[in-house]
Amino acid sequence: MKEVESRHIEKNYSWKYNIVFFIIIFISDDTYNFGSNENFVYIFAKYIIYFILTIYLLSKIGLKSITFFTRGILVFFLIMISILITSFFNFDISGGYIYQIWLFLLGFLLVNFYSYKQFIYLYSKFIYVLAVISLIAFVISSIIPSVIGIFPKQINSAGASVHNLWLCVVSLEYTYLRNMSIFREPGVYMIYLNFAIIFELFFKEEINKRNLLVFVLAIVSTLSTAAFIALGTIFIAYLFTKSKTKASQKTKAFIIAMILISIMAIAISGELYSMVFGKVSKDNVGDGSSLARGVSVVANFNIFLDNFLFGVGIRDYPLLFEKYTLDLVGIALETGNNTNTITTILAVYGLLFGSLFVYMLICFAKKTSKSIIVRVFIFLVLIMFYSNEDLRYSIMSATMLMFGLTSRKEANFKNKNN
Known part of the structure; x- marks a missing residue:
């Protein structure tokens, strides 16, 4: 029955839903091409596409279909007021303020454009495809590095060089080869992957073990210390959920096995430990x-x-x-x-925006489970995410935060209407 429902859902996700999701993942400040690329053409193209996307979403959603006096729209207006007050009292007229408001507006519109299940399904789908492509590129780069030289070499705004494979970028700047997919850093990629795992474990009705395994392998290939800590915390959180079916019990057994294998591999291999955790002791x-x-x-x-x-x-x-x-x-x-989104927002915008940001993280964590222990663990994971990278100008981050403000009652209502 679930397989029939899954095919029905996929069939009803027309090209427009896929294109919009393609935009918010591929054409983002989080990616290499549209985030840290020194070529201004890409950055200008991003603004044009965002403008067209905004007009399209407004025309499709319409003011009549937006439910006012909800947490989402209230928080959006408070964020907008906070940003404008900061601009006014600092006598600072900058496009950055408009862009920040614009991203949260897009996040709000996207949450209203997609149903609850659509957003989760499409996010998992796109990240899975990216993970498979990036793992293939990672393996080829590790075994035959000369193949990567065929692709154009580009330099980002920070002066770091990458080989651009368009659906994946490979950086030769790291001591060890690290998987970064289309993103500007492995640390950004691991956040997208861990969000996919959170959706897989806590939001989907049926967990796809194939997706889960691919996401985990991609996380391992990033060689990110924070990625391993976040992944371990997510797995521990899932172990505290109630096992209502045999499938969930098998998933827990699968997760425990992966945790034990990972601990043994790191303990046995000194080189693996050095690659993942060695940089913690560095002072560079x-x-x-x-x-x-x-x-x-x-x-x-x-x-x-x-x-x-x-x-x-x-x-x-x-x-x-x-x-x-x-x-x-x-x-x-x-x-x-600077790698901390939360404290940066506090420093740049002050108390109101900073408090709203933390509140949105709490709301997202609350959506994962009724268990307080699980919510606390996921909240800590979100803190890790936003302490590991500066995601102030990430359209996906703004969308995730607005998604967290949607109550399950509102989500179920959208699903019925959809």
């Missing part, structure tokens, strides 16, 4: 080490404490970040070393 700011991550938290929080009501604004933030990091560790770090 340039490679996104623990020092840079820690400093970005403390520096941003200090900036927030000195400007807690309205923040420092977009214009003054880069110079202040350098000043505060210089005072902390004697090194003036550029904002490119």
Whole structure:
């Protein structure tokens, strides 16, 4: 019965739903081509496509179909007010404020455009395809590195070079080859993969073990320390859910087996341990080490404490970040070393936006389960995500946060209407 329902769902997801989802994943600040590419043509094209997407979503959804006085629209308006107040009190007129509001508007519209099941199904579908492609590229790059030289070499805005395979990029800048798919960094890719695992374990009616295995393998290939910690926390959270069926019991057994195999592999292989966890002990700011991550938290929080009501604004933030990091560790770090979305929002926009951001993370965590323990674990995972990368200008991040504000009652209502 579920297979018939799955085929019915897939058949009814017409090309327009797939194209819109393609845009929010591929044409994003999170990707290499449209995020960190030094070629301005890509960035300009992104704005044009977002404008067309906004007009399309507004025309398709219409004001009549949007339910007002819900958490989603209330939080969106509060975010918009907070951003405009920051701009006004800092005498800062910048396109960055408009872009930030625009992304949350798109996130709100996308949540209203897709039904609950559509969003989850399409997200898993696209990330699965990306994971398969990236794993193939990763294996080929590891075995025959010369093959990658066939593809064009490009340099991003930070000066790092990659070979652009269009559906995947391969960076030769790391000590070890790391899977980053289409994204600007392996750390960003691992967030998308872990979100896919959260959807698979906590949101889907039936868990697809093939998808789960592919997502896990892709996470392993990123060699991201945070990815392993987040994945382990998600798995532990799932073990606290109630096993209502034999399928869920088998899934738990599958997860326990993967955890044990991973621990044994890391314990036996000193090289694997060094690749994944060796950088934690490094003191190299340039490679996104623990020092840079820690400093970005403390520096941003200090900036927030000195400007807690309205923040420092977009214009003054880069110079202040350098000043505060210089005072902390004697090194003036550029904002490119800043990896914490939460504390950055507090520093730039102040208390209101920062509080709303944390509230949205809590709402997303609450959607995963009725169990308080599971919710706490998932909330910690979300904190890891947004402490590992700066996702302020991520359309998928804005959409996920708005998705978390949709109650299950509203989601079920949308499903019935769909």
